Amino acid sequence: MIPQDPAKLQAPSASSRRRKRGTGHELRGVVIRVATDLLARSGDVDALTMRDVAAAAGVTPPSIYRHFPDKQALVRAVIGERFRDFTVALNQAAEGHENPLARLEAMSHAYVHAxxxxxxxxRVMFSAVNAGPDGLGLAKGTEHPGAASFRALVDAVTGCLAERGTSTQAMPLATGLWASLHGIVDLRITKPEMGWPNTDLLIDNALAAIRSAAT
Structure with a gap:
């Protein structure tokens, strides 16, 4: 057997590496992760381009279009996956708690910690500009990907109030809790230099109104 000339044993070219990566089943997940990172940095759906996503993923733009027909489809997938993971975290935290208040407390801590x-x-889920129904290209009447996580919170609050017969308070109380939990997360992210109080204490205070209504 004649040995090959080492000079001819060249590493795959950048284009061949791109082609190989672009045909793999894992590309969809890679593109979603990369697009998430880019969107987190820019904070604006309009600033995201398919060309930038392709460059960051190490593939050609046509490779992305095989999985996502347009940018709206990609952003829908990004927002949808992030909210699915978030909702799973909330629901998993609630598992194993029979007491409604204990379930809500566990979900609230999971919200902030996640x-x-x-x-x-x-930031992608709650702060990206132009990520509403129009920006995502949702058909009229189609539920936003974030609706499930908020519904889980409303249902948990409703469960706390069931015995008192005050379920009509669930929506305003759940909205108030969401605003408080969001504020805890968002302010800590955007103002890390502040001397913030203990996170668990802030969450406990956020739950005070619901505890009062439920007992």
Whole structure:
């Protein structure tokens, strides 16, 4: 057997590496992760381009279009996946708690901890500009990807109030709790230099109105 000339044993070219990566089943996940990072940095859906996503993913733009027909489809996938993960975290935290207040407390802590653990993901979900129904290209009447996480919070608050027969308070109380939890996460992300009080204490205070209505 004649040995090959080492000079001919060249590393794959950048274009061949791109082609190989672009045909893999894992590309969709890579593109979503990259687009999440880019959107977290810019904070604006309009600033995101398919060309930038392709460059960051190390593939050609046509490779992305095989998985996502346009930018709206990609952004829908990004927002949808981030909210699915977030909702799963809330629901998993509630599991195993029979007491309604204990479930809500666990979900509230999970909300804040998830946001602080992955601030880029949180920013994409709640702070990205032009990520509403129009920006995502949602058909009229289609539920926004974030609706499930808020519904989980409303349902948990409703469960706390069931015995008192005050379920009509659930929506305003849940909205108030959401605003408080969001404020805890968002302010810590955007103002890390502040001397913030203990996170668990802030969450406990955020739950005070619901505890009062439920007992």
């Amino acid at each position: 946001g602080l653990r992955q601030p880029g993901h949180y």
